[in-house]
Amino acid sequence: MSWISVCRLDTVEQEGAIRFDYLGRTYAVYRALDDSVYCTAGLCTHEAVHLADGLVMDFEVECPKHSGVFDYRTGEAIRLPACENLKTYPAVVMNGEIRIELA
Structure with a gap:
């Protein structure tokens, strides 16, 4: 599969x-x-939030419902109640645009 355009880099705040x-x-x-970019499954593995x-801070994302934490890289x-890892996907910046690869 090829790279899929998500948005312009400046659309996403740093640590956002x-x-x-x-x-x-x-x-x-x-x-x-x-300004490095990353992509994970969008729903928490504990509950579908x-x-x-x-x-988002220090390469971590905290689930807004029960405060489980994942390293998004x-x-x-890395913090309960989340105990199942997230699926990750390659992400890059090309010509000022974030692109992801969903194989």
């Missing part, structure tokens, strides 16, 4: 996230302080 829906699935796309609505669940 946006929700991206594509072909019936939800993803969360993150922008770190150094949109992670893009959570607090690796998808690792």
Whole structure:
């Protein structure tokens, strides 16, 4: 599969996230302080809550419902009640635009 355009990089705040829906699935796309970008499944593995609505800081996203925390670079669940890792997807910035690869 090819790279899918999500949005312009400046659309996402540093240490921020946006929700991206594509072909019936939800993803969360993150922008770190150094402008690196990442993509994970968009719903918390504990309960199906949109992670893009959570607090993003220091390469972590906190679920807005029960405060489970994930490392969005690796998808690792690092604070309960989240105990199942998130699926991650390659993300890059090309010509000022965030793109993800959904294989």
